[in-house]
Amino acid sequence: MNSMGPIIAATAASANARHLAEEEERMTTYNSDDLENNWEFKIVRGNSETFRKHEALTGLVNEEKQAGWVLLEKLDNSRIRFKRQRAMQSHDQQLLSQGIDPYRTQYGTFPMNMVIALVGVVLVLMAGIIFMFAFTVKP
Secondary structure, eight states: OOTTHHHHHHHHHHHHHHHHHHHHHHHOOOOHHHHHTTEEEEEEEESTTGGGSHHHHHHHHHHHHTTTOEEEEEEETTEEEEEEEGGGGGGHHHHHHTTOOTTOOEESSOHHHHHHHHHHHHHHHHHHHHHHHHHHSOO
């Protein structure tokens, strides 16, 4: 059994995250209105091109609207950029008490959960194969 698999997967995920962050820095420019009129910005990420589906994109925009966030642009099918006036921060405590995180940046399943689930499935499959060979191979 190769014990390097999870390490390789974690290294690849880290490199991909760095690449996406660098790409976002290049893609997201701010004009003087953005900087002078007290706007704040965030990018919400979904997994596996979540925002290709119109329902998911509409759902996200409607949820973010509750905290004052306005759709700025769809970077791609997994990243959406929002902005809001900083004055909306005065409502954040009320939103948090209602279970709404005004600063969430992840939509759907958190990526680490997906990695853990995938590793779990691989381990179960490997255990099944070992179990099958242990009882079918005769000495």
